[in-house]
Amino acid sequence: MRVIVIGTEYTGKSTLVQAIQNWASERGIHHHMDDHFTVPDQQTLKDRSDQEAMVNVPSPIKERFQRFQIAYHVRLVKNYQHVLLTGFHIEEAVYGQRYYYPDLARAVENPQAWEKDMPTDIILVLLTASADAIKQRMKDDPHDFPVVPEEDIEEVQDAFREEFRKSFFKQRFQIDTTDMTADDLLQAFLDGSFPHLSAADHAIRQAKP
Numbered sequence: 750m751r752v753i754v755i756g757t758e759y760t761g762k763s764t765l766v767q768a769i770q771n772w773a774s775e776r777g778i779h780h781h782m783d784d785h786f787t788v789p790d791q792q793t794l795k796d797r798s799d800q801e802a803m804v805n806v807p808s809p810i811k812e813r814f815q816r817f818q819i820a821y822h823v824r825l826v827k828n829y830q831h832v833l834l835t836g837f838h839i840e841e842a843v844y845g846q847r848y849y850y851p852d853l854a855r856a857v858e859n860p861q862a863w864e865k866d867m868p869t870d871i872i873l874v875l876l877t878a879s880a881d882a883i884k885q886r887m888k889d890d891p892h893d894f895p896v897v898p899e900e901d902i903e904e905v906q907d908a909f910r911e912e913f914r915k916s917f918f919k920q921r922f923q924i925d926t927t928d929m930t931a932d933d934l935l936q937a938f939l940d941g942s943f944p945h946l947s948a949a950d951h952a953i954r955q956a957k958p
Contacts, residue, residue: 750780750942750950751832751868755839755913756876757905758787758897759886761926761934765876766833768935773831778953783822784835788815788849789894797893804894808850815841815849816858823866838863839916843908848896864917872945873921874938875913877906882927920945 752769754762763784770782785792788811789803806814819838826832838860845857878886880902887899897905913921922941926934939954946954 750946750953751826751830751871752780752874752942753834753837753839753871753918754874754876755836756909757878757883757902758892758895759883760876760878761929761931762835762876764931765874765934765938766835768931769833769938772935772939773953776953778831780831780833781825781829782833783825783837784833786815786818786834786836786840787844787896791893800894808852812845812850812853815845819858819863823863826867826871839909839912842912843905844896847901847905860912861915861917869919870947871918871920872942873913873916873918874941875909875921875923877910877923877925878927880906 750773752766754765756762766782766784770780773780783792785794789800791800794800794803803811819841822834822837826834838858842857842860846853883902884899887895913923922945924934924937924941929937943954
């Protein structure tokens with residue numbers, strides 16, 4: 750199963766991909782999981798000084814790094830049968846020129862330009878939440894390096910919805926996480942992804958942990 754989970758900060762992307770990873774591991778399947786496309790990379794960069802260095806990289810280098818790592822993962826998603834990616838190319842299209850390199854005149858790579866080179870069985874999942882829920886999550890569990898300011902929440906959610914609408918991926922669905930627990934979110938994914946599974950994925954789904 751190849752899955753890309755997108756959505757505004759604080760909608761639950763990392764929570765969902767980790768839950769899918771744990772659920773699949775109990776059934777003998779290990780997904781290649783990458784949750785490091787948001788600047789800074791807090792999945793593999795554990796030292797705060799390294800994270801701060803990444804935030805402060807000059808805009809042209811930051812844009813080039815983001816573009817290169819997306820290109821690398823387009824190849825990777827072809828080579829792995831089971832992949833979980835958080836944000837990926839669509840998040841870069843939404844966040845890039847808004848927050849990472851707003852001073853660059855060159856347009857961000859069109860997300861569909863990346864998608865034409867990816868497998869057609871990818872499942873695209875858009876997570877949303879009410880603006881009030883996101884604001885409360887910001888207060889309850891503030892990120893060390895927040896990306897989306899409160900005043901941009903609705904605009905950024907609209908941008909994700911538009912990229913979701915334009916995506917070439919045919920296997921896709923949305924989840925509103927406003928009132929969900931982590932367990933609710935995993936179950937919503939399992940229910941929503943069911944019609945999009947291959948025969949092999951269905952066999953995994955039926956396996957007992």
